[in-house]
Amino acid sequence: MKKSLFFSVLALPILSVFTFITPTTAYAAGVSQGLFTANNTWMLVATFLVFIMHLGFASLESGLTRAKNTTNILFKNTAIVAIGLLTYALCGFNLMYPGDFNGWIGFAGVGLSLPAGDAGLIGYADGAYTYYTDFIFQAMFAATAATIVSGAVAERVKLSSFLIFSAIFVAIIYPIVGSWKWGGGWLDAMGFYDFAGSTLVHGVGGWGALACVLILGPRLGKYVNGQVRPILGHSMPLATLGMFLLWLGWFGFNGGSVLSADPGLVSLVFVTTSLAAAAGILSSMVTSWMVQKKPDLSMILNGSLAGLVGITAGADTVTVMGAILIGLVAGVIVVFSVMFFDRVKIDDPVGALSVHLVCGIWGTLAVGIFSTNPDHKLWVQLVGVVAYGAVTFAAAFGLFFALKGIMGVRVTEQEEMEGLDMHEHGVAAYNGFQINNQ
């Protein structure tokens, strides 16, 4: 009685797990139960790998910023995972994958909509994985876009405003523009290619970050009398942990984007992803060593991420050599991009714009240059980049600007100087240690 009340009132579907226990044998053509199970298992492994990227982002971002704002950053990054998963269940998934739609915007309804019986199971996705696997893998992706914004606005954004921005960004903006390609929309029809999201995830997050940073302005004391004053991160072990966990997660981010455990494609993706990251480290090391006259750890951490973002759009469609070249170029780009943003006084504490936006653009265009598939055309890739940039930037700017008017988006000067941890959360991240607030 009580149960039926719950289930009829709420929009999310009822699942009878018993249908799982006695599946029919109607697998897709050529798909055995063993193959279906192996495919689905890989997609779930990829899911937990993408999940761990959220810890990677939290670590990288807090490591590269000051100790007085660490609790705040950890709070944001934990909350975003929850917001991302829940809003994706509520509406994101059905906005991003609306089924038949006009190619620009569609909505398959509130909550999850498990196809009945075998259709959600062995009959789903050509027998590669189940409906639930599809949802949870995509849901883990979704929150990463919002997390990218988090890094760029760190150390000065107001917590409540950021959480509201993130919720709307991940629930509505990210999935709608995502549907243009991955949902089978107009850019997909045009031949645009973005394998795992150089643009759809990293570019979208990066454009959102740029919009927010322009509205927020730089941190106090970053640009003084026309000079750039570096603000050092408080823990390089934490930042390095973050980079390695992000790379680890990328095996699932790119490897899972094969959307099956296809041995040839997944193993190729592991190779291209790893070698692009390695190449990004190498070229960012050489570049920054030459330009800055010092081997710079934060640069090679970002160099590896630059290579990873760069290879993401074409990881399954370039050669091994192509992957290395994409990574080498990304590692050079990221060094100059970090310097460029500082020169134009756009303050990005962790280099998120350089890594995700700039290298996301590079990676998307690189498909047009290095792809072994002649259907991938540079001009179409450029159309995609511009379309995503224009719409995401405008939407994020409008949203954050509105929040600025309604409730403010930046903490007070006093709060910023004394640290967000004590003011917003009432507790420091490190207790017992002697810490200077810089």
Place this chain on the structure above:
Amino acid sequence: MKKSLFFSVLALPILSVFTFITPTTAYAAGVSQGLFTANNTWMLVATFLVFIMHLGFASLESGLTRAKNTTNILFKNTAIVAIGLLTYALCGFNLMYPGDFNGWIGFAGVGLSLPAGDAGLIGYADGAYTYYTDFIFQAMFAATAATIVSGAVAERVKLSSFLIFSAIFVAIIYPIVGSWKWGGGWLDAMGFYDFAGSTLVHGVGGWGALACVLILGPRLGKYVNGQVRPILGHSMPLATLGMFLLWLGWFGFNGGSVLSADPGLVSLVFVTTSLAAAAGILSSMVTSWMVQKKPDLSMILNGSLAGLVGITAGADTVTVMGAILIGLVAGVIVVFSVMFFDRVKIDDPVGALSVHLVCGIWGTLAVGIFSTNPDHKLWVQLVGVVAYGAVTFAAAFGLFFALKGIMGVRVTEQEEMEGLDMHEHGVAAYNGFQINNQ
């Protein structure tokens, strides 16, 4: 000669690995070699995920306590893994899964007992995994129960006493009560349901923790003149790392409890587990923000774990909406529970009682409310909760009380004030940093 001496003297069985290299083709009905391999691979992935929970516990516990006791906590948590695995091989596994037995207690013998030939391989567990997979997956579970106790008794327990307590707890108490349900004992026969251990693992650990904490008493300076003096954790990054790693591990803890790679069930479990954790974060954030007027990071970390513990008993048998509701309630419960234990002066440095015991009870009862399986009854779930509580608490209390009489269980006041690291281990956890011992 020397070899035969070894093998005849020792109780653990001899394995001829060569039987593995030429398996017969007698797979269980409907199980191909591909399916068997996919299933077994998933169970081993789940195994290493549960393993990483030990690092999660170590990180969470040390992050939420003071720097002067960190070496001690890390030592405990490292030693427990070893003790858990070795005692489980020695006797735990055969106490928990004794085969045919009276339903209350049984023992299949000292050491492992690999069924000969195919019976330990393709003939084991309906062709889902091998005997060795079964053992190592269950062994990884076992030590988690003892680790839960570790968090509650932190910063004042005597190392040697704790190690002895843990060894007996994990070698004897945990597997015997575990056999009542997972070994096919009397509670299983009664229809009690606990999918992955809201009660069998988290409740058991929580009852053990409660017994020890009552005997130990609170930390010095926690309750002074009837007032609660908060003792802050020394590193929120470490605590956050711990939460994320625990969540990561839970994909194996719950996902592996399907006991095969069944695509429908494992993917459902991934969804319910993730959304319950997300819901726990959301509701604990809202609740603690309203009650404490501050967004509290440690509360949302515990909120996520509360959701995870809550969903554990029914992760495969509730709807997506049910999972979200279970998580939402758990996140509210944990906030008030933490406040309650402080009000009654039960000092639990990391909130282990609230997360594992209280939300473990909630999760077990929630099966009776939200399960889609009409065989799951609330009163039976309550019987299980009471039975586990009574016996585990009594056994743990008796054991720890005996240890108190025999060798003492608490460090001296001086040792507690100066820190367990210098006194018990002779080395600080952080060297070179300026640290106040609070």
Place this chain on the structure above:
Amino acid sequence: MKKSLFFSVLALPILSVFTFITPTTAYAAGVSQGLFTANNTWMLVATFLVFIMHLGFASLESGLTRAKNTTNILFKNTAIVAIGLLTYALCGFNLMYPGDFNGWIGFAGVGLSLPAGDAGLIGYADGAYTYYTDFIFQAMFAATAATIVSGAVAERVKLSSFLIFSAIFVAIIYPIVGSWKWGGGWLDAMGFYDFAGSTLVHGVGGWGALACVLILGPRLGKYVNGQVRPILGHSMPLATLGMFLLWLGWFGFNGGSVLSADPGLVSLVFVTTSLAAAAGILSSMVTSWMVQKKPDLSMILNGSLAGLVGITAGADTVTVMGAILIGLVAGVIVVFSVMFFDRVKIDDPVGALSVHLVCGIWGTLAVGIFSTNPDHKLWVQLVGVVAYGAVTFAAAFGLFFALKGIMGVRVTEQEEMEGLDMHEHGVAAYNGFQINNQ
């Protein structure tokens, strides 16, 4: 046009990914698509597990050394991954697996050499995994050998010299000696057995470390007036994180060395690996507690790694009891070995020689004692140990000695005292914290 230029100029092969999309059905005998996919998926899981060992090494090594050198260590360990992967693609893989060769040295050519069509896919490795999987799994291994050296030379080695040494060590020395066994060379023909690299990886890394340490000499202030002055690690949480991540990675290191997802063998390897690590913790705890009169965290961390290194050579060919004994002995050895190296004034900041070299030798010889396969002979194991030791040590010594003459291998006294971070990198690892440079 532009593309064809790239591809004809460069040595790395062109891959047409489209061959993957329509595989033929010519699987190896008895291998279904499901089995092939499950096998390959496991090997890729093992690959990302080995990857995460690099984070484990970085964490362990930086945790066990001083804060003033942390950026330097993190930089080295990040750069080594890149160098290892890229040089392995360039020449390492084809030196280690040259195909038919004289048993001592062979080279299959610059760059990767993907067999055409199905031969690189379902026709590769008896249908267990693809060519790309083979490469990336082996490439992840390669860099670990160089990383072992990194720990021993920490806090005094010159960055540029170390990077050049590592590149040559991993690109040439490691794969050539590796080919003697894993490439099917003369030691393989002789019956030498090293399942996952107690000697081929850990021994090789350890001999390289010994050579470098002898040339470098001890850190300033370590041995003063004939006395050993302990230099404490700056962060035990970081060191503990490192140990757990290494253990986690070992599930892939050993589990992947089965070279398929064979359920019997992989699950056996999980059991032997875990129990050896647990036994190493137990025996090192008891030994160090008795000898040093204190429970020493860094000793049990090294004890677990000692057990892991020890079991690596025979993880698939010993009994459960054998694995426990190997781990118990390794845990005792490592304690006395650490004390021994200090007595003879060989300064190894993280215990890398004791863990990787000494226990690597022990593990290799242990195959001759505990293997259930009568073809494994102690004297052959000894021949292998001696051959690897002589050649690796000589080559590494020659190389590092040459570098010493050419460009120097050690930082200046001032740099060592003030810390490598400020001198080599111009930035501290921790900013905002009050730190003594000891």
